[in-house]
Amino acid sequence: MRTTDLRVMKTKQALHNALLTLLSQKPLEQISIAEICREAKVNRGTFYLHYEQKEGLFEEYFQEIMEDLYQSYEEPYRAVTTLDTNHLDPNTIRIFHHIERFKMFYRIVFSKNVPLTYYYMLFDGIYSLLKRDISTHHVHQMEDHISIDYYSAYQANAIIGLIIQWYRGDFSDSVTMLNKQLAAILKNVRSGE
Amino acid sequence: MRTTDLRVMKTKQALHNALLTLLSQKPLEQISIAEICREAKVNRGTFYLHYEQKEGLFEEYFQEIMEDLYQSYEEPYRAVTTLDTNHLDPNTIRIFHHIERFKMFYRIVFSKNVPLTYYYMLFDGIYSLLKRDISTHHVHQMEDHISIDYYSAYQANAIIGLIIQWYRGDFSDSVTMLNKQLAAILKNVRSGE
DNA sequence: GATTTTAATGAACAGATGTTCAATATCTAA
DNA sequence: TTAGATATTGAACATCTGTTCATTAAAATC
Numbered sequence: 001m002r003t004t005d006l007r008v009m010k011t012k013q014a015l016h017n018a019l020l021t022l023l024s025q026k027p028l029e030q031i032s033i034a035e036i037c038r039e040a041k042v043n044r045g046t047f048y049l050h051y052e053q054k055e056g057l058f059e060e061y062f063q064e065i066m067e068d069l070y071q072s073y074e075e076p077y078r079a080v081t082t083l084d085t086n087h088l089d090p091n092t093i094r095i096f097h098h099i100e101r102f103k104m105f106y107r108i109v110f111s112k113n114v115p116l117t118y119y120y121m122l123f124d125g126i127y128s129l130l131k132r133d134i135s136t137h138h139v140h141q142m143e144d145h146i147s148i149d150y151y152s153a154y155q156a157n158a159i160i161g162l163i164i165q166w167y168r169g170d171f172s173d174s175v176t177m178l179n180k181q182l183a184a185i186l187k188n189v190r191s192g193e
Numbered sequence: 194m195r196t197t198d199l200r201v202m203k204t205k206q207a208l209h210n211a212l213l214t215l216l217s218q219k220p221l222e223q224i225s226i227a228e229i230c231r232e233a234k235v236n237r238g239t240f241y242l243h244y245e246q247k248e249g250l251f252e253e254y255f256q257e258i259m260e261d262l263y264q265s266y267e268e269p270y271r272a273v274t275t276l277d278t279n280h281l282d283p284n285t286i287r288i289f290h291h292i293e294r295f296k297m298f299y300r301i302v303f304s305k306n307v308p309l310t311y312y313y314m315l316f317d318g319i320y321s322l323l324k325r326d327i328s329t330h331h332v333h334q335m336e337d338h339i340s341i342d343y344y345s346a347y348q349a350n351a352i353i354g355l356i357i358q359w360y361r362g363d364f365s366d367s368v369t370m371l372n373k374q375l376a377a378i379l380k381n382v383r384s385g386e
Numbered sequence: 387g388a389t390t391t392t393a394a395t396g397a398a399c400a401g402a403t404g405t406t407c408a409a410t411a412t413c414t415a416a
Numbered sequence: 417t418t419a420g421a422t423a424t425t426g427a428a429c430a431t432c433t434g435t436t437c438a439t440t441a442a443a444a445t446c
Contacts (some may be wrong), residue, residue, distance in 0.1 A: 004414095005413065005414085005422080006413060006414095006421050006424070007411090007412060007413060007422085007424070008410080008423070010383065011423080011424080030402090032401085032402060032403090033402075033403075033404095034401080034402055034403080035402095042424085042425095043407090043424060043425050043426070044403090045404095045405085045424080045425070045426080045427095046423075046424055046425075047403065047406075047421075048403090049424080052395095052404095055306075055401095088288065093366060103203070110309070111309070112310045112313055113194060113308050113309070114308060114309055115305060115306050115307060115309075116303070116305045116306070116307055116308075116309060116312060117305045117306065117310060119309060119312065120305055123265025123354075123357065131366055145373065145377055146374065146377045146378060148380060149358055150355055150358050150374045151357060151374075151378055153354040153358035154351045154352075154354045154355055154358075154375075155351070155354070155381055156354060157350045157351055157353055157355075157357060158347045158348070158350055158351035159347075159350060159355060160350055160354075161316075161346040161347045161348070161353075162221070162343055162346060162347050162350075163349060163351025164316065164346055165291045165342055165343050165346035165347075168376060181339065181340060181343045181344075182347075184338055184339045185339060185343070185344055185347055188339060197444095198392080198393070198442095198443065198444080199432095199442085199443060200391070200393050200394070200441090200442060200443060204394075223429090225431085225432060225433085226432075226433075227431080227432055227433080228432090235395095236394060236395050236396070237432095237434090238394080238395070238396080238434095238435085238436090239393080239394055239435090241434065241435075242394080243392075245434095328400075334422095353407085367390085370393080
């Protein structure tokens with residue numbers, strides 16, 4: 001079962017398209033594997049040859065979205081030569097732009113009946129991006145008994161906390177608003193009482 | 194279908210016990226509704242009279258756990274009369290103790306094939322506790338354009354970020370270590386560079 | 387304690403799941 | 417271009433899901 005095999009690629013493509021078609025009609029939890037296979041004109045047994053659950057199929061789709069997240073994050077690095085990366089700069093991280101762009105998608109990711117897998121994919125993405133920055137820029141100025149892993153997990157999930165709040169308001173606030181909130185929180189928390 | 198009806202209570206108790214028995218043998222995702230009903234000697238139709246999915250049953254179990262979280266949180270308030278609640282004090286919040294106490298349970302909550310529901314239950318719990326404190330103690334000293342909702346979501350999910358990292362190391366770090374990490378992070382982030 | 391209310395049961399249903407298998411179609415590599 | 421490799425198919429199977437219904441059993445209320 002090599003990934004370059006034309007038969008495999010064709011099958012996966014068909015399943016991919018079928019899922020997207022069905023997702024435009026109903027939520028993921030109401031779509032059955034049998035249904036996807038009927039739509040894709042692929043034998044149900046073939047599905048199980050490549051995936052365990054419909055979630056695995058959706059996961060592949062997520063990979064592409066995460067590519068955009070990485071690019072959104074790198075963007076400011078390409079534009080500016082020297083970057084002030086002392087603490088997370090909300091103007092440089094473009095995470096909220098990315099979420100906004102794929103909000104149809106993230107409505108699924110954050111819906112309550114979906115498995116945690118997707119949440120972790122987003123978490124891991126943000127985590128690794130932040131960790132890279134924290135490791136290179138902040139390590140010298142940080143309390144030395146702070147674990148970088150815990151610190152990165154803290155910061156990454158804090159941002160997702162904002163996204164959850166945003167999602168629960170159906171993404172009605174603007175990206176600018178979100179960026180300002182993050183900037184204000186970081187500023188406030190740093191200045192103390 | 195009144196909740197005080199003895200028949201209902203007996204049925205729910207039986208399903209509850211059956212779930213706990215099975216959970217000690219295999220993960221939630223490998224347990225079927227039919228299996229729970231066989232174990233509980235309850236008709237499968239009766240199950241659907243009370244719940245939609247096995248997750249609903251697990252959710253009821255979660256409610257009891259959350260009761261402990263609330264109590265853990267209130268505990269320091271009962272001990273000390275006046276409390277310094279300027280910013281989150283890791284010594285007063287007993288969240289990590291609570292997680293430690295129910296780590297068997299939280300291993301399920303954070304496992305990747307489980308629906309987001311439980312995550313949100315934990316999030317909402319921490320969120321509401323923090324929000325209450327933030328509203329009463331911090332509002333006067335905070336940048337006035339910070340939304341308390343966003344700020345609470347940020348802080349609540351940041352703490353869960355630490356818990357996720359903790360969970361991924363199978364809770365091998367000590368509660369003390371976690372408390373220290375949180376204290377150091379809050380201190381570090383506040384003092385700036 | 388008798389009556390009314392209602393929860394639980396068992397049976398039956400169409401459809402979904404997850405797995406296996408031999409037969410077939412389609413690709414790859416020589 | 418052919419021979420070998422392997423992905424796909426269709427069929428079959430036991431089990432699970434979600435739902436309906438008349439019947440039975442057990443509670444609540446009087």
